[in-house]
Amino acid sequence: MVKNLSASHSLVSNWVAELRDVEVQNDRMRFRRNLERIAEVIGYEISKQMESEEKEVTTPMGTATCKVLKQQPVLATILRAGLAMHNGLLNYFDKADNAFLSAYRKHNPDGSFDIRLEYMSCPEIEGRTIIISDPMLATGSSLVKSIQHLKEEGEIKELHIVCAIACTVGIEYVLRAEPKATIWCGDIDDELTAKGYIVPGLGDAGDLAYGSKMQN
Numbered sequence: 001m002v003k004n005l006s007a008s009h010s011l012v013s014n015w016v017a018e019l020r021d022v023e024v025q026n027d028r029m030r031f032r033r034n035l036e037r038i039a040e041v042i043g044y045e046i047s048k049q050m051e052s053e054e055k056e057v058t059t060p061m062g063t064a065t066c067k068v069l070k071q072q073p074v075l076a077t078i079l080r081a082g083l084a085m086h087n088g089l090l091n092y093f094d095k096a097d098n099a100f101l102s103a104y105r106k107h108n109p110d111g112s113f114d115i116r117l118e119y120m121s122c123p124e125i126e127g128r129t130i131i132i133s134d135p136m137l138a139t140g141s142s143l144v145k146s147i148q149h150l151k152e153e154g155e156i157k158e159l160h161i162v163c164a165i166a167c168t169v170g171i172e173y174v175l176r177a178e179p180k181a182t183i184w185c186g187d188i189d190d191e192l193t194a195k196g197y198i199v200p201g202l203g204d205a206g207d208l209a210y211g212s213k214m215q216n
Contacts, residue, residue, distance in 0.1 A: 002171055005041065006187040012041055016186040019164060020202045032084040032209045035135055035164055039088025042162050042184045046073075046131060047092065050158075072096045073160075074125050076132040078103050078146055081206035085133035085162055093131070097123040101149065103142040117145055126154030133162040135205035137185065139196045140170035144177045158182075164205070165189060167198045 005012040015034040018024045025031055051070040056063055076099035077086035090096065099122035130150060134143055143161060150156065159181040161174065166185040169192045174181065191199040207213065 001182045002166075002175075002188075003042075003045070003182065003184045004166075004188050005038070005045075005185065010041075012038055012186055016164065019186075020200065025203070025208050028209060028211075035084035035205070035209065036088035036091070038164055038186045039085035039133060039162055040091055043089045043092040043131070045184065046160050046162075046182075050129060071129065073129040073131050074099055074123060076101065076122065076130055076146070076150060078132070078134045078142060079119075080210055081135050081204075082133045084209050085135055085164070089131060089133060089162065096131075097128075099123065099125070099130075099132075099150065101146045103146045117149055120146075120149055122150060122153055124154065125150060125156060127157050128154070129158040129160070130156050131160045131162060135164040135209075136198060136201065137161070137163040137166035137170040137174065137183070138192060138198050138201075139167075140173035140177075143170075143174055147178060147181075160184060165198055165201055167192045167201075 006016055015038055019031065019034050052067045053070045055066050055068045057066050072095050073093055075086060075089050075093060075096045077083060079100055079102045101117060102119035103117045132146065137143060147159065159178060161181055161183045164186040166183060166188050168188060168190050171183055174183065189198050189201055193199060
C-alpha cells in the first residue's frame with residue numbers, strides 16, 4: 001500500500017516544495033526541519049492505524065477513561081540521511097524504542113554501486129510494529145536490505161516506510177520484497193537516472209541536511 005501525502009494539497013506539499021527548491025536548500029536547518037515536519041505528520045497518520053486500549057487516568061477532579069497505544073512501535077532509520085525524519089517520528093512516538101542501520105551506497109569505478117550495511121543496533125522487534133525512515137526511496141535497495149537485516153532479529157508485526165520523496169521504480173521494488181508494507185511519502189516522482197537518483201527529486205538529502213561527505 002502506498003500513501004502519497006501530496007496527492008491532495010496540504011502543508012506537506014508546501015514543505016516538499018521547499019525541500020526541492022535550490023534556493024531554500026541553502027538553509028540546512030530549514031531543510032532538516034521540513035523533513036522533520038513531514039515525518040511528524042506521517043507519524044500522526046500512522047498512529048490512527050495502530051491498536052489502542054482503554055486506560056483509567058486519575059485527574060485532579062476524578063477519573064477519565066482514555067485511549068492509549070496498546071504497544072509502542074520501534075522507530076528505525078538509515079544513517080545518516082534518515083536522522084531528521086527519525087527525529088520527527090520520535091517527537092510524536094516519544095516513548096518508542098529505536099533502531100539504527102548504516103546502509104549506504106558503495107560506488108564502483110564503472111558507475112555502479114553496491115549496498116553496504118556494516119552496523120545495526122536494534123531492540124527486541126519480535127511481534128512489533130516497525131516504522132523505518134529514509135528521505136529518498138530511489139532504487140529501494142538500501143531499504144530492502146535494511147528491512148531484511150531487521151527481520152533476522154525477529155518477526156515484524158506491521159511495517160511502515162516513511163520517506164519524503166519516492167520513485168515509482170523503488171516503490172515497486174520494495175513492495176515486491178515486502179508486499180504487506182505501507183509506504184508513506186511526501187511525494188512521488190517517476191524518473192530514476194542510470195546512477196539511481198530520483199528526477200526531479202531534490203538532490204542528496206544527507207548532504208543537504210548535514211554537509212558534503214568524502215567517500216573512498
